[in-house]
Amino acid sequence: MMSRKEEISQENRRARKWFIPIVIVSGVVGAILGILMVFLGTTGIQRAAGAMTQKVTMLAPYLLAAEAVIFNTFAFAMYRKSRVLLREWDGEEEEIPNQIDIKLNYALWALSLNQVISFLLFALGVDLRPEDMTGVRNELILAVVFMVNVFISIWIQQKVVDLSKEMNPEKKGSVYDIRFQSKWMDSCDEAEKMQVYQAAYSAFKVTNIAFMIVWLFAFLAIEFAGTGVFACVLISILWGIHVSVYCFKTIQLSK
Template identity: 25%
Template sequence: MKSQQKKTGIYLRFALMIVVSALVGGLLSMLVNCNLDRLSDLGSGVSGGLYRAGLPLLASGLVWSAVSTGVYLSARGPMRRAEEDDDAFETANRRLCLAMILNSLLFPWIMITIALAVVPTTGTTRFFGLTLAILLLLLVWSIAVQALCVQATKKLSPEKRGNVFDTRFQRDWYASCDEAEQKTIGDCSYFTFRVMNLVYPFAMVALLIVGMYWQINAMWFVLVGGLWLLQMGCYQLRCYRLQHSRRTHGKESV
């Protein structure tokens, strides 16, 4: 009885979610339709402002790099005491992780802002030499910080393997992690997968609403939808391969 009630509740929540989503979509569509001119002007203003700010936004990555470098340098003191002090080991490890997080987030920021900075229609091509210099400085700085953090982590944990400049770095690093660390990586990957499975549908719906009232390039739909398909395909095909390869090996061993 309880199982049947639970199933009924699941179906009701699903139906309610569909109805609410439809109502929200209809409401958003009405709001857009009623404020079409204002939203058009707002979109044009924001877009133009972002393009004009492309170079300063790219240059702000230098501050980002400086912060990640500062966090790395703050870990060097605790590293010297890490062998005889567990608290120092934990502090150094945590700061190195924070430096790596900041440095990892910097690369997408560079790609976004360099795209804004080099658009020829905004007149920023006058500063192309400066833009290129900042881009190269950021890339070299980012790689250097990553290499230093990895080297420092390997000193704290000598079992870690991998060279930042090797194309197999991520594979070698994962292989050198213990079971608990590999499980953490798996949990984080699954969490990211779940988040992106929410982001992609909302992004597609947003594009659909925009496309109903403004003419946008079809490649936006192809790009977002293609990335969604790529993620789902990689996940499903990898899952299929692992499941069936294990079953095949199991039957062969029997």
Template identity: 40%
Template sequence: LKLWNQSDEQEEMIDNIEEKLSYVLLFTSVNLILGFFFFGAGMALLSEDSYTKVILFLVGFIVCVVSTILIQNKVVNLEKEINPFLNGSVYDFKFSQKWLDSCDEAIKLNVYKSSFKAYKSITNTCLILWIVCVLGYNFFDFGIMPLVMVTIIWLVQTIAYCIESIKCSKNKIN
């Protein structure tokens, strides 16, 4: 980034940097999800009277969450150097909204396209998990809770998408 002199000829260099930053953000998102797994696994191990395992899982949770926040802060600050019009701090509870509000139309279009792709992926994943839960309930005695959880996630995702779509349609007409 320090070598970039903001000329059109070096625009490819900045695109390459932004792509690498996107992969870093992907890593931090996965890291955060794994941190929550560590937390849940640690809580599940409490009943086993194995405090060493619980402590390791809780440390894993803390390390994952703290490293995610610190790395995301560095990425956001670097992105703000590249695009000075972007605003927000990862330490702000309304960061996502402030960031999106400061994005230009090209970035917003990318966010919207990515969001729709995620919506479709989650719908397909929920369908597959629903089938697994139904089969597991009938053949492996999973119980009803996995089916309930998948259904709740699927409902929340679908309802949120549809309500937002309705709101956007109303705003377009007015």
């Protein structure tokens, strides 16, 4: 019978069979990307990036309006379908509340994506040195569309949360309260909290990988697009906060 130390060594050997090829493939892919960047030339990449940025800046107000309509419409449709299901529910069939929860979660997902994309487009669309009145007009349109989108999204989120509270009277919290997240979690039962914890851990794992990939792209942008180190610094700070909060909370809960 193997000792615990031998079991650990065997497990490590099995894992290395996959780890080493992955590292080699990643290195080869990175080398190929580097060679392509050199072949294309730094100047050409910078010109292409500048032209793309200029186009996105001009189109940002309209892209923001389009994505806002798509995501807010989808979220509101999920809310309306949930409202109809709740109105028709007799209080007995257990499948109906599950269907409502799924639709409301889809609505919240759409609203979250809308928030991320709208902030991105707002940042891309702001030209701090507009050369003519067209640039000024674009910025004004962008600001108006952004604010309207924010208010509509919050309104839909409030509808979603209120519907969930109607279905679950024990739920507490208002989306307009700055302590909404903590109050909502306090009102969840143990099964719901476990779902949140599992989802949060999955998000932690995926985000760790995402930080690494985004940092690599930011580093390549420094070398070949002349973007400067700010993006890498900012990503590293966020990455550090991300893992530090997780580790600190783990230590705190272990006491």
